[in-house]
Amino acid sequence: xxxxxxxxxxxxxxxxxxxxxxxxxxxxxxxxxxxxxxxxxxxxxxxxxxxxxxxxxxxxxxxxxxxxxxxxxxxxxxxxxxxxxxxxxxxxxxxxxxxxxxxxxxxxxxxxxxxxxxxxxxxxxxxxxxxxxxxxxxxxxxxxxxxxxxxxxxxxxxxxxxxxxxxxxxxxxxxxxxxxxxxxxxxxxxxxxxxxxxxxxxxxxxxxxxxxxxxxxxxxxxxxxxxxxxxxxxxxxxxxxxxxxxxxxxxxxxxxxxxxxxx
Numbered sequence: 001x002x003x004x005x006x007x008x009x010x011x012x013x014x015x016x017x018x019x020x021x022x023x024x025x026x027x028x029x030x031x032x033x034x035x036x037x038x039x040x041x042x043x044x045x046x047x048x049x050x051x052x053x054x055x056x057x058x059x060x061x062x063x064x065x066x067x068x069x070x071x072x073x074x075x076x077x078x079x080x081x082x083x084x085x086x087x088x089x090x091x092x093x094x095x096x097x098x099x100x101x102x103x104x105x106x107x108x109x110x111x112x113x114x115x116x117x118x119x120x121x122x123x124x125x126x127x128x129x130x131x132x133x134x135x136x137x138x139x140x141x142x143x144x145x146x147x148x149x150x151x152x153x154x155x156x157x158x159x160x161x162x163x164x165x166x167x168x169x170x171x172x173x174x175x176x177x178x179x180x181x182x183x184x185x186x187x188x189x190x191x192x193x194x195x196x197x198x199x200x201x202x203x204x205x206x207x208x209x210x211x212x213x214x215x216x217x218x219x220x221x222x223x224x225x226x227x228x229x230x231x232x233x234x235x236x237x238x239x240x241x242x243x244x245x246x247x248x249x250x251x252x253x254x255x256x257x258x259x260x261x262x263x
Contacts, residue, residue, distance in 0.1 A: 001036050001037070001228070001232060002036050002037070002207055002227070002228065002231070003035075003036065003037045003038075003039070003231040003234070003235045004030065004035050004037070004038045004039065004194050004195050004197075004231070005039045005041070005080070005101055005106075005135070005163065005192060005194050005231050005234050005235070006039070006041050006082065006108055006138075006163055006165075006194035006195065006196045007030070007040060007194065007196065007197045008040075008041065008042060008043075008082075008196070008197060008198045008199070009023060009026055009027060009030070009038055009040050009064070009077065009197065010023060010057065010060040010061065010064065011023040011064070012060075013052050013056065013057070013060060014042040014043040014052070015043070015198055016042065016197075017199040020063070020064065022199050022200070023064055023199075024064070024067055024068065024071060024073070026197060026199050026200070026204075027064070027068055027073050027075045027077075028071070028073050029204050030075055030195070030197065030204060031073050031074055031075045032206075033204050033205065033207060034206055034207030034208065035075065035195070035207065036074070036075070036076065037075070037076045037077075037078065037235065038075060038076070038077050039077075039078045039080040039101050039102055039235065040057065040060070040061060040077055040078065040079060040080060041080045041081055041082040041101075041108055042081060042082065043084065044081040044082065044083045044084065044098055044099075045084040046086045046088060046089070046092060047086070052081070053097070054079070054096065054097075054099050057079050057099060058079055061077045061078070061079060064077055065077050078101075078102040078235070079099050079103070080099055080101040080102060080108060081099045081100075082108050082109075082110055082137055083098055083107060083108065083109045083110070084110055084111075085109050085110065085111045085112075085117060085119075085120065087119055087123070089109070089123060089127070090127055090130055090132075093107065093130070093132060100132065101135070101234055102234075102237075103237075104234060104235070104236075104237035105131060105132055105133045105237055106135055106234045106237070107127060107133065107134050108135050108137050108163065109127075109134050109135065109136060109137065110136070110137040110138070111136070111142065113141060113142050114143045114145070115143075115145065116145055116146060116151055120151060120155075121154065121158075124155055124158065124160050125158065128158075128159055128160075133159070134155075134160045135160070135161045135162070135163050135191075135192065135234070136152070136155065136161065136162050136163065137163050137196070138163065138164065138165045138168065138196060139152050139162055139164075139184065140164055140165070140168045140169075140177055140180040140181035141165070141168065141173060141177055141180075147180070152189070153189065156189050161191040161192065161240060162184060162189055162190045162191055162192070163190075163191070163192040163193070163194055164181050164185060164190045164192070164193050164194075164226070165181070165193075165194065165196045166193050166194065166195055166196075166205050166210045167195070167196065167202055167203060167205065168180075168181035169181040169182055169185065169214075169217060170203075170205050170209070170210070170213060172202060172203055185214070185217050185218045185222070185226070185246075186217060186218050186246040187245060187246075188222075188242070188243050188244050188245040188246070189243075190226060190243060191225075191226070191230050191240050191242075191243065192226060192230045192231055192234065192240070193210065193226045193227050193231075194231070210227060211223055211227060214226060214227060217246075218243070218246045219244075219246055221244070222243045222244060222246065225240075225241045225242075225243050226243060229241055
């Protein structure tokens, strides 16, 4: 069973599919790629008047699921949000304005890609005090400021989780992002892998491709946790399993590449 905990699959609600037909097409592709369940995570940005509501999301899911059943597309859709961090995130969670992932304790949250918010550590701590478990979305795509500050490492040490985009370590976002994704995966800091699919704007890799890449990067046991066990545990509102540190090893490709760079 493969659960995608971060996917922009709903139409006309954020920067995902524009139409219902495009949403159905994306769902068909996700099924073909080997995914069984999707938690729909449209962007929630508190300052935007057009931000989705739980009612809006549930209505969109109901409509989409009915169409998928008609088309015999074996994919199940569940509610969630990708929350852009703000000072009032906890208050909005408590008021029910923000959806957790499939009504669990887990909250998918993202921060500014460039600048570290001054309130980041305090916000994550406040969320945990209220019983939520923050999952930081795609930290490998954040600026080098985060890495230099050590704030992501500290967040993980304090109980936050990290979700890595499959496209990042597959090379869809360039070598710098790929290298950072691999660093997080081999350091034992990452907990989950998801597609972060946005319609036809980004490639969706097959589970087989992702699985093989993860085994090469961080080993079979870590792959199972990142791709199968932990997404399922988030979906079921259970505790995730910790991944382990991986000693750096080089493939023959890496060795020959490095030799070539010396010439």
